Amino acid sequence: MLRGGIKLSELLFKNWAEFVFFIIMVVGFAVSIWAxxxxxxxxxxxxxxxxxxxxxxxxxxxxxxTFPYAIIVIGFLIGYLIGSYYGSKKVIVILFGLGVLFxxxxxxxxxxxDVFF
Amino acid sequence: MAEVVDLxxxxxxxxxxxxxxxxxxxxxxxxxxxxxxxxEWGYGDNFSLRIGAFNYFNAILIVGLSFLVHISIQxxxxxxxGYRQEWKMWTFGLLLSLIMVFLTNGAIWLxxxxxxxxxxxxxxxxxxxxxxxxxxxLGLIAVTGTFATIFFAALFKALGVFVANSLIEKLIxxxxxxxxxxxxxxxxxxxxxxxxxxxxxxxxxxxxxxxxAILLSSSIGVGIAxxxxxxxxxxxxxxxxxFFENAAWGY
Numbered sequence: 001m002l003r004g005g006i007k008l009s010e011l012l013f014k015n016w017a018e019f020v021f022f023i024i025m026v027v028g029f030a031v032s033i034w035a036x037x038x039x040x041x042x043x044x045x046x047x048x049x050x051x052x053x054x055x056x057x058x059x060x061x062x063x064x065x066t067f068p069y070a071i072i073v074i075g076f077l078i079g080y081l082i083g084s085y086y087g088s089k090k091v092i093v094i095l096f097g098l099g100v101l102f103x104x105x106x107x108x109x110x111x112x113x114d115v116f117f
Numbered sequence: 118m119a120e121v122v123d124l125x126x127x128x129x130x131x132x133x134x135x136x137x138x139x140x141x142x143x144x145x146x147x148x149x150x151x152x153x154x155x156x157e158w159g160y161g162d163n164f165s166l167r168i169g170a171f172n173y174f175n176a177i178l179i180v181g182l183s184f185l186v187h188i189s190i191q192x193x194x195x196x197x198x199g200y201r202q203e204w205k206m207w208t209f210g211l212l213l214s215l216i217m218v219f220l221t222n223g224a225i226w227l228x229x230x231x232x233x234x235x236x237x238x239x240x241x242x243x244x245x246x247x248x249x250x251x252x253x254x255l256g257l258i259a260v261t262g263t264f265a266t267i268f269f270a271a272l273f274k275a276l277g278v279f280v281a282n283s284l285i286e287k288l289i290x291x292x293x294x295x296x297x298x299x300x301x302x303x304x305x306x307x308x309x310x311x312x313x314x315x316x317x318x319x320x321x322x323x324x325x326x327x328x329x330a331i332l333l334s335s336s337i338g339v340g341i342a343x344x345x346x347x348x349x350x351x352x353x354x355x356x357x358x359x360f361f362e363n364a365a366w367g368y
Contacts, residue, residue: 031216031220034220035219035220038219038222042219042220045219046216046219046220049212049215049216049219050212050216052208052212053208053209053212053213056208056209056212103208111140112140112141112144112206112208113137113141113205114141114205114206114207114208114209114231115205115206115207115231115232115234115304115305
């Protein structure tokens with residue numbers, strides 16, 4: 001029980017998107033630090049692949065509630081940008097966006113189809 | 118004899134891969150082969166396209182053959198019990214394996230290609246107890262693929278006694294790793310189907326495959342390794358029943 005008589009489970013249930021946003025942002029930050037420890041090129045490849053994962057997630061939610069998921073995907077990008085100390089931040093944003101679009105369009109046009117739960 | 122003729126007929130009719138499956142398999146093989154051969158693009162730190170392409174080609178052959186054996190055995194088993202299996206790739210797993218291989222510089226390779234679904238062949242299920250699609254059947258289909266993969270590694274380990282080859286060594290390593298990754302109870306991987314199908318089956322298959330993976334990686338004979346793994350599997354299976362399952366059903 002938290003202050004004000006609110007249960008922790010209730011708080012998590014009502015604000016799950018914010019919690020996941022924060023966790024994913026931390027994950028993005030950690031991945032970015034790890035990727036940039038090699039080179040900027042590896043950092044760019046990893047952010048593009050992460051964007052493709054984001055595109056898959058957004059496509060999966062196409063006809064359902066999308067906004068919290070978009071916020072979560074943006075959370076990863078914010079964490080990644082904070083953690084990247086090699087390479088241009090502009091290129092990272094562009095590559096992430098391209099990854100999302102590429103993955104989304106591949107699914108939309110029916111070139112690839114995979115398991116959804 | 119009638120069962121064999123029936124199975125042969127079902128294989129003839131339903132075994133073929135659909136165009137979507139072939140496309141998905143090609144993508145999964147190309148990505149997994151890239152992950153598997155990531156550290157083999159040259160000597161030491163020196164990059165070489167020629168050596169890399171050669172190793173990548175070898176990795177494609179290994180991964181392609183291993184995936185085909187795994188999926189084919191599952192498919193034949195599922196046809197035997199009146200279902201048609203459909204394989205689908207898991208983009209999330211494939212992308213994760215690519216990211217991990219870049220982040221660890223090839224030290225960790227994840228093999229998360231995809232999972233399967235089954236279609237109910239109404240006519241061929243007639244007379245079966247539990248007529249519809251059920252978790253137990255799914256678990257059995259999943260575990261046959263994992264067993265096929267570990268037996269495939271054992272077969273090549275036995276062949277390795279007569280023909281020493283680095284390609285065979287890689288194939289054994291890949292199949293052992295693939296069998297271990299298949300055990301993870303994470304949807305859509307095979308381990309999840311087995312886990313939800315039957316915890317007892319999962320306990321036995323996990324113990325058996327883990328023991329077989331360790332023993333096949335050592336220098337002992339293949340027959341002894343498989344036999345020992347079977348006994349280890351049975352012992353751990355019984356222990357799991359006594360200490361967990363029996364108590365869990367008590368409530």
